[in-house]
Amino acid sequence: MSHCLLELESVAHAYGERQALQDFSLSVDQGQRVGILGPNGAGKSTLFKVLSGLLEPQAGTMRYRGQVIAVGEPSFRARCGVVFQSASLDELLTPLENLIVSGGFYGQSGADLQQRSKQLLKTMGLEERQHDQVGELSGGLKRRVELARALVHRPEILLLDEPTTGLDELQYRRFWADLDRLREEEGISVLLVTHRPDEAERCDHLVFLNEGRTVACGSPDVLKAQVTDSVLAVTTEAVEALTAFLEVQGIQGDWAGDRVVFSSTAGHALIPRLVESLPAGAVQSVALRQPDLGDVFVAVTGRRLEEES
Ligand code: ADP
Ligand code: MG
Numbered sequence: 001m002s003h004c005l006l007e008l009e010s011v012a013h014a015y016g017e018r019q020a021l022q023d024f025s026l027s028v029d030q031g032q033r034v035g036i037l038g039p040n041g042a043g044k045s046t047l048f049k050v051l052s053g054l055l056e057p058q059a060g061t062m063r064y065r066g067q068v069i070a071v072g073e074p075s076f077r078a079r080c081g082v083v084f085q086s087a088s089l090d091e092l093l094t095p096l097e098n099l100i101v102s103g104g105f106y107g108q109s110g111a112d113l114q115q116r117s118k119q120l121l122k123t124m125g126l127e128e129r130q131h132d133q134v135g136e137l138s139g140g141l142k143r144r145v146e147l148a149r150a151l152v153h154r155p156e157i158l159l160l161d162e163p164t165t166g167l168d169e170l171q172y173r174r175f176w177a178d179l180d181r182l183r184e185e186e187g188i189s190v191l192l193v194t195h196r197p198d199e200a201e202r203c204d205h206l207v208f209l210n211e212g213r214t215v216a217c218g219s220p221d222v223l224k225a226q227v228t229d230s231v232l233a234v235t236t237e238a239v240e241a242l243t244a245f246l247e248v249q250g251i252q253g254d255w256a257g258d259r260v261v262f263s264s265t266a267g268h269a270l271i272p273r274l275v276e277s278l279p280a281g282a283v284q285s286v287a288l289r290q291p292d293l294g295d296v297f298v299a300v301t302g303r304r305l306e307e308e309s
Contacts, residue, residue, distance in 0.1 A: 003030040004066075005157055005189055011060030013046050020046040022212045024060070028157065031183065033190040035203035037293065039305045043212040044193040045085060048161040051191065052082045078106055081150030081188075085161040087142060091135035095126055095145045098134060099152045106153035113152070120148040124178055140171030147178060151188075158182075160192040164199060176202060195305045197294035206293070210301045220293060227291040227299045229263040234274065236260075238282035245277045258284075263295065 006028040013021045021043040028034045038044050049055035050062075053072035062069050069076040089098050099117035103109070108116075121130045124144045129137060134145060143163070150158060158179075164172045176199075182188050192203070200206055201220050208216040208223075216223060235258055236242050242260060246253045249270070253260040264270050268288055275283055294305050 004028070005030050005032075005064065006191070007063040007066075008051075009061045009063075011047075011050060011057045011062065013043075013050060013055060013057050013059075020212050021050070021057070024209075024212075024214060026207060028189050028191050030156075031187050031189055032205060033183070033192070033203045035200045035206045036191075036193045036209050037195065037197070037200045037206055037297065037305070038193075038209035039195055039297075039303055039307050041211075042209040044195075044209060045161060046212075047209070048085075048159065048193050051159050052080065052084075053077055078153060079156045081153070081155035081158045083143075083146050083150050083158070083160045083163050085165060085193075087146065089134045089142060089145055089149070091133065093134060094131050095121055095134060095137075095148070096130040098145060099149050102149045103152045108153060116154075117148075117152055120151055121145075123181070124148045125174075138171075139166050140168065140174065143167055143171065143175055144178060147175065151182065154186075155188065157189040157191060160190065162194055163192060164194075164196070197292045197297070197305065200293045208297055208300060210303065216296075216300045223293065223296050224291060227263075227296050229265050229291060230267040231261065231263050231289050231291055231295055232270065233259060233261045233285075233287045233289075235284040236278060236282050237284070238278045241278050241282070242274070245274060263291070 004027050008024060008026045011021060011024045024047065026034065036044055036047060046055065050057045056071045064076050064079065090101070093101065096117055099120065100113055103113040103117065118130065121127055124147065126141065126144060126148065129141060134142060137145065164175055167175060179190060183190065194200055204219060206217060206220060206223060207214055234242060237258060239258055246262065251262050251264060253262040271286055271288065275286070297305050
């Protein structure tokens, strides 16, 4: 028996002439976290709209637990918890009311719904704010209300479109702690769309999407093994001297003001030579790090994740 929950096969969508998603295939297993990583315009939201039933793909097949599903099919929608890229809570209602209204859409009601909603808000650390207006909550708390709301009808799979947009570092970590706990306690699968390398790092399986096509896929470790060069960042007032040094080394640097970022096979061995080549005291900072998934994306596509299309 297969543990495959969701399967997409050769899904495609175009807006008029613009092909936003082409020949896209993917599978999500029970309890698996699958991430779609790509820059602006890659087709992530288009894919997300197809998955959440807002958009009919022009080609391809979707299956859930082996059954072909049509767009917006109620039996499939009942299995999904969706968090859209932009906030979609009713700001005039309280968190508890938002959850109850959403549960109602899925045919739930009564004491059961009340209890489940309160429990979810409690586990998300929102108990004390459950009766305040959503409009009064911080961005991070709102995002957690959205996550709680997506769970109220006990979905098997969560679909998240850039779920941590606008969160600060602490809120980001809390959101992920919530997700990880839910996965452990309820065995929920997660399919998320992101342009953040650190968020992609938390997934079991990744798909790199660029201009509507899959350009690479695999676990974060397997993908990262493709790039072994270290990444160095140097800040210096001796811009010309450093430019000359890099040129001699045959290194292409990415300058922004007095800061340059480049990759090198020489790793930390390059640092003393680099510092020596510049006037004394001219280096403000040197940082070396291992490549992250953003660097891998650049290596595969030649494009940065932060880039506009
Ligand atoms: P992402 O979410 O990865 O930024 P989108 O799926 O939103 O990418 O967009 C993919 C491509 O389709 C982009 O080139 C975008 O400009 C185009 N696109 C998205 N929505 C529409 C639309 N409603 N009409 C026309 N073109 C669109
Ligand atoms: Mg998007």
